[in-house]
Amino acid sequence: MKNFEYFDPMSVGEAVALLRQHGGSAKVLAGGTDLFLRMHRRVVLPDVIVDLKRIPELANLSYSDQDGLRIGATVTHGEVADHASVQQHYGALVTAANWVGSLQTRHRGTVVGNLCNASPAADTAPALLSYGAIVAIAGPDGQREMLLETFFQGPGRTALGPAEIVTALRLPPPLGPRGWGYARRTRTVIDIALVSSCVVIQATNGVCDEVRVSLGAVGPTPLRATQAEAVLRGQSPSAALLAEASRMAAEESRPISDVRCSAEYRKDMVEVLSKRCMESAFSMLQML
Amino acid sequence: MKRLMTLTVNGTPYEVAIEPRQSLLQLLREELHLTGTKEGCSEGECGACTVLLDGKTVDSCLIFALEAQGREVTTIEGLAQGDQLHPVQKAFAEYGAVQCGFCTPGMILAAKALLDSNPHPTEVEIRQGISGNLCRCTGYVKIVEAIQAAARG
Numbered sequence: 416m417k418n419f420e421y422f423d424p425m426s427v428g429e430a431v432a433l434l435r436q437h438g439g440s441a442k443v444l445a446g447g448t449d450l451f452l453r454m455h456r457r458v459v460l461p462d463v464i465v466d467l468k469r470i471p472e473l474a475n476l477s478y479s480d481q482d483g484l485r486i487g488a489t490v491t492h493g494e495v496a497d498h499a500s501v502q503q504h505y506g507a508l509v510t511a512a513n514w515v516g517s518l519q520t521r522h523r524g525t526v527v528g529n530l531c532n533a534s535p536a537a538d539t540a541p542a543l544l545s546y547g548a549i550v551a552i553a554g555p556d557g558q559r560e561m562l563l564e565t566f567f568q569g570p571g572r573t574a575l576g577p578a579e580i581v582t583a584l585r586l587p588p589p590l591g592p593r594g595w596g597y598a599r600r601t602r603t604v605i606d607i608a609l610v611s612s613c614v615v616i617q618a619t620n621g622v623c624d625e626v627r628v629s630l631g632a633v634g635p636t637p638l639r640a641t642q643a644e645a646v647l648r649g650q651s652p653s654a655a656l657l658a659e660a661s662r663m664a665a666e667e668s669r670p671i672s673d674v675r676c677s678a679e680y681r682k683d684m685v686e687v688l689s690k691r692c693m694e695s696a697f698s699m700l701q702m703l
Numbered sequence: 704m705k706r707l708m709t710l711t712v713n714g715t716p717y718e719v720a721i722e723p724r725q726s727l728l729q730l731l732r733e734e735l736h737l738t739g740t741k742e743g744c745s746e747g748e749c750g751a752c753t754v755l756l757d758g759k760t761v762d763s764c765l766i767f768a769l770e771a772q773g774r775e776v777t778t779i780e781g782l783a784q785g786d787q788l789h790p791v792q793k794a795f796a797e798y799g800a801v802q803c804g805f806c807t808p809g810m811i812l813a814a815k816a817l818l819d820s821n822p823h824p825t826e827v828e829i830r831q832g833i834s835g836n837l838c839r840c841t842g843y844v845k846i847v848e849a850i851q852a853a854a855r856g
Contacts (some may be wrong), residue, residue: 421723421769444767448747451726451765455745466770493759517835518813519750522759523766524730572748604834605748 416454423466427473427506427553427582430465435555435580437463443580444468445489445528446519474581478504483588488528488581492521495602505586507595507613511542517605527581530566532572533636534607540567540637541613542597544629546586554579567636576630579702590625593617594699596692597633600684608632610684612664614692616647618700622648626661628689633668640664642687652697661690708772713781714739721768728752730768731778739779739808743837750836753809754778760816760835779808782815791815791853798849802840810836814850823854 424430434441439483441463442451453459460576468489474488476502486495495501515521515529515538521624526539530550540563548563555578563584566574574684575581611631626647628640639702643664650656697703705720714734719734729752731737740763743751747762751835754763762849782789791814801807810833817824817832824832829850830843838846 416724418704418724421767423772430759442769447767448765449769451767452746454724464767468770516747517750517762518832519753519762519835520747522756522761527812528780646809 417457417460417554419461420467420679422463423469425469425471426428427470428582430467431472431554431578433463433465434580438577438635441465443531446524448516448524448560449528454630467580478583482585482587482652484584484586486526486584488583489525490527491523491525492516492529492634493518495526496521503589504589504593505542505546507542507545507597507615508586510597511539511611511613514538514599514601515670527584530563530584531573531575533567533569533571533638535570536608536611536632537637538564538608538611538631541611541629541631542562542615542641543584543586544637545613545615545627547627549585549587550581551583551585552579553582558582560585564639569635569655576637578626580605591619592628594696594702596695598688598691598695600688607675610681610688612685612692614689616693616696616698616700618702621651621702623650623652628664628692630664630668630685630689632684633670635669638667638669640667640689647693652693652703656698657690657693659692661686664689678695706769708769710771710773711775713777719768723767725768726764727754727766727768727771727776728755728763730771731763731776732793737778737780741805741808743805743809748837749806750813751806752811753836754811755812755816758816758819760813762835777812779811788814789815790856791818791850794849794853795846797853798845801842802850806836806838806840810838810846814846814853815826818850820855824850826851 442461444466473488476490479482490514492512496509550566595615597613600609613629615627626644628643631637643660646660665686668685670678671680709748741751743785747765813833813836
């Protein structure tokens with residue numbers, strides 16, 4: 416590995432200033448489970464590493480009924496999965512986080528860091544999209560926020576500008592009881608997802624109020640199947656409705672064939688997994 | 704340029720001069736000569752390099768030494784008390800859970816961490832608890848039996 420200068424600032428402002436000063440030759444370090452490997456393989460050759468782990472506000476993981484869930488940039492997958500409020504209010508995210516790598520990986524790798532790598536197959540992305548996650552960013556020009564959908568711009572590309580870092584994810588609080596489903600196809604336990612799907616539904620009086628259907632590994636970014644959502648929104652569930660919605664989700668997906676499996680298989684699996692996730696969500700709400 | 708750092712390993716404080724690019728695994732093996740922790744894949748996929756960092760299992764091959772500044776590390780060398788083996792180590796020996804032994808240090812630490820947080824795991828929970836540690840020799844059967852025995856006490 417190429418040697419580098421290591422900084423561990425104590426504030427977001429200090430971190431941003433360091434990134435601004437060193438520009439493209441600096442990389443941000445959170446859990447390191449991806450960055451270390453890229454440096455080890457010489458895929459990236461930074462001269463400067465800015466370690467975020469000593470910035471107290473970025474380690475914050477908290478929930479309130481008013482503000483929802485806040486996941487700081489250096490919070491690990493393990494911490495998210497073990498948190499009582501996440502288990503209670505964002506169940507799909509617990510399942511998703513527990514799919515990431517191994518136990519050892521989850522003790523180091525951060526949810527935010529994983530999203531910043533912007534893999535279309537990122538395990539937590541469909542769950543976060545289905546919970547309406549918002550990305551909080553800090554940079555030289557101040558702070559801004561955007562929907563997670565907008566944050567992903569392409570394989571490996573995010574909306575982060577120079578010297579900007581994600582400080583946290585915000586997940587809005589639930590407006591009522593929610594049902595969810597999360598499913599993923601994979602070759603082995605610690606392999607990357609072939610296809611993943613997450614459905615979160617909130618309903619009143621047997622009718623869907625809010626529906627989110629999100630897909631992973633079947634497009635250039637994790638994506639929302641908005642037409643499938645439209646099929647379900649305002650309706651009462653039935654076998655025929657779920658069949659139509661999951662078929663629509665498959666149509667909306669844009670998978671590629673790669674070393675892991677074919678595009679055709681992925682499309683087929685989107686339909687199968689989405690249907691299972693919808694069934695799971697409606698079962699939880701005792702609507703099916 | 705080397706930097707000075709301090710950390711505690713198996714209860715003993717150390718002061719070491721290391722390069723930023725050195726991993727925690729390299730620090731343990733090459734600077735502190737604690738060679739019980741093994742380098743299996745250098746990719747964070749096999750778990751042979753597993754140590755406890757502030758009580759949690761981590762792949763030390765993916766961590767820069769500097770990230771452990773001020774932290775507590777437990778390696779396999781830290782489990783036995785003098786001549787007294789840790790219950791998990793004893794069970795591994797009694798149940799034949801060691802063949803070539805290369806995965807064993809990481810496997811034992813993963814098992815210990817599992818039992819510390821879940822003293823009576825089911826077989827499924829045991830297999831999940833060690834799922835980040837690969838063994839090419841045993842087929843895991845004796846390992847699981849040893850952990851079950853250690854849990855029974």
